[in-house]
Amino acid sequence: MIELLWLLLPVAAASGWLAAKQSIKAKSATSPFHLTPEYFRGVNYLLNEEPDKAIDVFIQLMEVSSETVETHLALGALFRRRGEVNRAIRIHQNLISRPSLSASQHSLALLELSQDYRRAGLLDRAENLFLELVNSEEHEIYAYRQLLDIYQQEHDWEKAILTARKLANVSPEPIHFIIAHYYCEQADLLRQQGLQEAARQAIQQALQVDPHCVRASILEGTQAVDAGTLEQAIRAFQRVEKQDPDYLTEVLESLQFCFQELQRPLDFTRYLRHILERYGGISPMLMLAKLINHQHGESKAADFIVTQLHKRPSLRGLDLLLDLVISNPDSISRDHLLLLKDMTVQLIKNKHLYKCHHCGFKGKTLHWQCPSCKQWNTIKAIQGQENG
Ligand SMILES: [Zn+2]
Structure with missing residues (x-):
């Protein structure tokens, strides 16, 4: 019934x-x-x-x-x-x-x-x-968008690129940065298949379509590291600063590796200081603190962190400071600090590190396309205090 x-x-x-x-x-x-x-x-x-x-x-x-x-x-x-x-x-x-x-x-x-x-x-x-x-003027844009959805779902990046280029001719909305991501997706697949030269070309296409494509620079740098051309890798990774400094966190470790391999640790320290002064951010601060600890000892590193924490309070900075103080046996409030340390570890563990500024989606890894609202380039590492 x-x-x-x-x-x-x-x-x-x-x-x-x-x-x-x-x-x-x-x-x-x-x-x-x-x-x-x-x-x-x-x-x-x-x-x-x-x-x-x-x-x-x-x-x-x-x-x-x-x-x-x-x-x-x-x-x-x-x-x-x-x-x-x-x-x-x-x-x-x-x-x-x-x-x-x-x-x-x-x-x-x-x-x-x-x-x-x-x-x-x-x-x-x-x-x-x-x-x-797509031949009907009325539904042309809608049809192109639906086709794009289908090709994305099928990972048919070649058709996606062709369709997006046609859509770009009739739609007022900018989609060049999406086309760049399609090229990056293509490059990813080509690399997996061992087709390095074709992957390299796809990466260059991405940069041509969207000179601000951070993902293409990271891909180029990673490919260069694999090929052992570290100078080129450094150039690609450092390009991120001009493209979108919010993504610098993603390349710092790779940069550290390259500079270390090239026996240029001082150049890296200098670069980190420049990044920290210019953009702030937790990652460069933590890295620098560890380098200072390594080169000049715990008390210098603690001085540095306290100064930084004063400028920009952050739980992760505090956490590193606690590490240093705890390792110092003369510390009188060690038990207190251990309690604090437990708390910060818990807080960091529970924190989402990435957030979509379009829909608010939070996650622990970097997605180039938001899994929730499907926008591209909207997910970034949470900076500053919010990052804990
Ligand atoms: Zn989103």
């Missing part, structure tokens, strides 16, 4: 809506729902719990005409929303097969059907319909 309810409700609503619409038009319209024998046949199917046959009857009853197209569309969309995708598909396919539809009604029905296919996971069929829809 639940089936009966769900089917009759939309039909009733649709026919009521249609009747209202027709009365507004002041037409002596005939209702599409006469209580004909056919209608009772449909109800009978429902009572026998054969809803698919019932739908066929009702669809036939509600003949497709310019007056009822919208009702069919509403009914189909309703079925899709309820997860009854196969029924939605039947209604929309039925619509499309009618030659009486106007061009704009036809593309509207195509649009609905393509959404049904997406919902049903029939991506190749959805793709074909969207490829048809």
Whole structure:
């Protein structure tokens, strides 16, 4: 009986809506729902719990005409929303097969059907319909966006790049930085396949499309480290500062490695000081403190941290300070500090280190595309006090 309810409700609503619409038009319209024998046949199917046959009857009853197209569309969309995708598909396919539809009604029905296919996971069929829809001026941008979604889902970066370039020609929104990410995705795959030269070219393409693509610089640097060309790696990693200093945290460890390998530890210390003075941030401060500890001992490092904590209070800075004090056996309040230390470790462990500034998503790793809102470049390390 639940089936009966769900089917009759939309039909009733649709026919009521249609009747209202027709009365507004002041037409002596005939209702599409006469209580004909056919209608009772449909109800009978429902009572026998054969809803698919019932739908066929009702669809036939509600003949497709310019007056009822919208009702069919509403009914189909309703079925899709309820997860009854196969029924939605039947209604929309039925619509499309009618030659009486106007061009704009036809593309509207195509649009609905393509959404049904997406919902049903029939991506190749959805793709074909969207490829048809990009020719309609009305739905062009929407269709390109849907195609992009599909290609992203299928990791078909080549098609994604081609489609995004076409979209860029008709859409006012900037998407060059997304195209750069597609090239980076491509480069990632090529590297996994051992195709280093092709990967290198994809990375350069990314930088060409979006000179501010941090991800491409990190990829270039990582590739250079693998190839042993450390000077080039340093150049690529240091480029991040000009592209977007908020991402510097991601390259500091790699930079430290490169400078160490090249026996240039002082250059690295100098670079860290420059970064810290210019942009602040916890990571360069912690790194520098560890270097000072290593080169000049605990008390110098503690002095440095206390000065820094004074400028920018942070739990992680405090944590490192506690490490230093605890390792000092003369400390009188050692037990107290151990308690504090436990607290900070707990706090850091529970903290999310990355946050999407578009939707607020938080996570422990860097995603280039936010898993929650699907925006690109919106996730960054949480800086300052908030980072704990
Ligand atoms: Zn987000």
